[in-house]
Amino acid sequence: METWFIIVVSLCIAALIRSLLFRRSDGKKLPPGPSLLSSNFIILTNSLSGLEPILRNFKAKYGPIITLSIGSRPSIFVGSHSLAHQLLIQKGAVFSDRPRLTSPVVNISSAAYGATWRVLRRNLASEVLHPSRVKSYSWARNWVLQILIGRLQGQKDAAGIKVIDHFTYAMFCLLVFMCFGEKLDEHRINEIAAVQRRLLLLVASGRFNVLGLFPRLGKILFRNRWNELFQIRHDQEEVLIPRIKSRIEAANTAKQSVGEERIVAYVDSLVNLQLPEEEAKNGNGGKLTHKEMVSLCGEFLNAGTDTTATALQWIMANLVKHPKIQSKLYDEIVSVVGPPPPPPPPGEEPESAISEDELKKLPYLKAVILESLRRHPPGHFVLPHRVAKEMEVQGFTIPEGATINFMVAEMGLDPTVWEDPMEFKPERFLVNNGDFDITGSKGIKMMPFGAGRRICPGSDLALLHLEYFVANLIWYFNWSPPDGYDVDLSEKIEFTIVMENPLQAQISPRTEKITS
Numbered sequence: 001m002e003t004w005f006i007i008v009v010s011l012c013i014a015a016l017i018r019s020l021l022f023r024r025s026d027g028k029k030l031p032p033g034p035s036l037l038s039s040n041f042i043i044l045t046n047s048l049s050g051l052e053p054i055l056r057n058f059k060a061k062y063g064p065i066i067t068l069s070i071g072s073r074p075s076i077f078v079g080s081h082s083l084a085h086q087l088l089i090q091k092g093a094v095f096s097d098r099p100r101l102t103s104p105v106v107n108i109s110s111a112a113y114g115a116t117w118r119v120l121r122r123n124l125a126s127e128v129l130h131p132s133r134v135k136s137y138s139w140a141r142n143w144v145l146q147i148l149i150g151r152l153q154g155q156k157d158a159a160g161i162k163v164i165d166h167f168t169y170a171m172f173c174l175l176v177f178m179c180f181g182e183k184l185d186e187h188r189i190n191e192i193a194a195v196q197r198r199l200l201l202l203v204a205s206g207r208f209n210v211l212g213l214f215p216r217l218g219k220i221l222f223r224n225r226w227n228e229l230f231q232i233r234h235d236q237e238e239v240l241i242p243r244i245k246s247r248i249e250a251a252n253t254a255k256q257s258v259g260e261e262r263i264v265a266y267v268d269s270l271v272n273l274q275l276p277e278e279e280a281k282n283g284n285g286g287k288l289t290h291k292e293m294v295s296l297c298g299e300f301l302n303a304g305t306d307t308t309a310t311a312l313q314w315i316m317a318n319l320v321k322h323p324k325i326q327s328k329l330y331d332e333i334v335s336v337v338g339p340p341p342p343p344p345p346p347g348e349e350p351e352s353a354i355s356e357d358e359l360k361k362l363p364y365l366k367a368v369i370l371e372s373l374r375r376h377p378p379g380h381f382v383l384p385h386r387v388a389k390e391m392e393v394q395g396f397t398i399p400e401g402a403t404i405n406f407m408v409a410e411m412g413l414d415p416t417v418w419e420d421p422m423e424f425k426p427e428r429f430l431v432n433n434g435d436f437d438i439t440g441s442k443g444i445k446m447m448p449f450g451a452g453r454r455i456c457p458g459s460d461l462a463l464l465h466l467e468y469f470v471a472n473l474i475w476y477f478n479w480s481p482p483d484g485y486d487v488d489l490s491e492k493i494e495f496t497i498v499m500e501n502p503l504q505a506q507i508s509p510r511t512e513k514i515t516s
């Protein structure tokens with residue numbers, strides 16, 4: 001028999017015995033869900049995203065709040081908008097913590113809800129993601145648009161261009177620039193991308209679930225998995241620490257400037273950051289060590305790359321699949337910025353690109369992007385949250401220390417909120433003058449970026465990147481399916497939820513039509 005199978009079964013039995021021994025005797029009832037044994041088996045043999053169809057069935061059977069009792073603590077899943085609003089917005093202080101990690105990593109997404117998290121998140125929001133700072137990176141967006149157009153044009157072939165790798169590379173270039181303030185060459189960018197991807201895929205595989213559930217035992221039983229993680233982490237440090245050091249050494253020299261403008265990179269903001277000393281355990285007086293900067297830079301690169309590239313692919317897939325929507329979008333763009341120039345020859349900067357100010361005048365563009373985030377959110381769940389204090393919800397007890405998650409994709413497809421939820425209809429976002437609150441602060445209808453205190457801090461940047469690249473790609477090119485190809489919108493789980501059959505598209509410069 002397979003060793004892993006024996007281990008999984010043993011862990012399930014251990015968890016069952018433990019749970020029976022420590023069964024709640026105080027008469028409080030957890031939200032409903034399957035038996036302990038099936039819960040443990042389901043969690044141990046699935047990644048978070050792999051749980052989705054199972055949870056959908058449980059939602060139909062048990063209602064919008066479900067418990068899977070796993071290991072020593074319950075995992076609760078919420079599939080209703082109103083409940084998500086109640087917990088994440090109204091009771092935000094209780095539901096904004098994160099599950100404790102087995103190894104101490106300093107980053108925003110896994111930090112406990114406390115002083116260190118606040119300092120790190122505020123730094124990212126004010127130093128890099130503040131609108132004035134984001135504006136200062138507009139030069140980099142232009143540079144990346146040039147790279148992307150060059151790569152797409154260089155790939156023309158009858159079977160169409162497989163766009164996802166180019167989208168991911170483009171987003172990565174942009175985030176690398178914002179992180180290290182340097183225009184790195186393709187070799188260096190690929191080196192960073194490769195190690196970041198290995199880390200991402202390892203975490204997304206779900207092979208570490210078991211280590212989180214049984215930390216001490218897991219370290220002994222799954223030593224190979226730990227070693228694999230440590231090896232990747234070591235490789236990540238080898239690649240990122242030289243970039244961090246080079247940026248720090250170049251501080252206050254001409255290297256920090258691009259053209260006339262001085263660019264502040266994420267690394268610059270980390271150098272003088274002071275963590276609360278009582279929480280900092282690095283023996284560095286609250287200053288970040290190089291290794292801690294690696295964790296933060298790694299998080300920045302991964303959080304902003306695959307998510308945005310995945311969303312961009314879904315948007316373009318829908319525009320290829322629905323030529324009328326594409327035409328309507330193109331017409332809107334031309335009505336605001338005029339007809340496009342010819343695309344730049346490879347290696348040259350675009351003669352002009354649609355500016356951020358012009359993007360603000362394109363409500364249909366915004367509607368297309370929101371509709372795609374509703375229909376195909378890159379993450380079907382948020383990151384797991386930890387319940388900080390026991391709470392009664394709809395007659396059930398949500399215990400302190402429980403893990404809680406929210407079924408993002410399910411909410412975007414709820415027929416009680418969205419008419420024809422499976423249809424791609426951007427017009428639904430044009431009502432109320434196109435005013436749609438994606439933060440869900442007054443009420444949640446969908447939450448592709450999460451909601452409440454842990455909402456994605458990069459949501460505005462992500463929306464800007466999506467608007468900028470979609471608008472420019474549609475302005476310069478007509479996008480169509482290759483002969484005999486039908487865009488397939490089936491989904492597949494990777495780190496994000498990607499297209500099972502990646503988009504293949506043909507592009508032709510809009511100016512060709514005019515001259516012919």
Ligand code: HEM
Pocket residue numbers: 108109110121299300303304305307308311377378379381382383384448449450451453454455456457458459461462
């Ligand atoms: C389309 C693109 C993106 C999507 C769909 C997305 C989605 C999300 C979601 C669902 C969460 C978890 C929220 C929660 O746990 O409640 C999150 C967290 C986070 N995201 Fe994004 N994100 C995107 C882009 C970005 C970008 C561009 C950045 C930064 C450059 C970023 C940085 C982060 C960080 C640091 C967190 C952790 C926040 C915390 O724990 O306080 N994301 N994102």
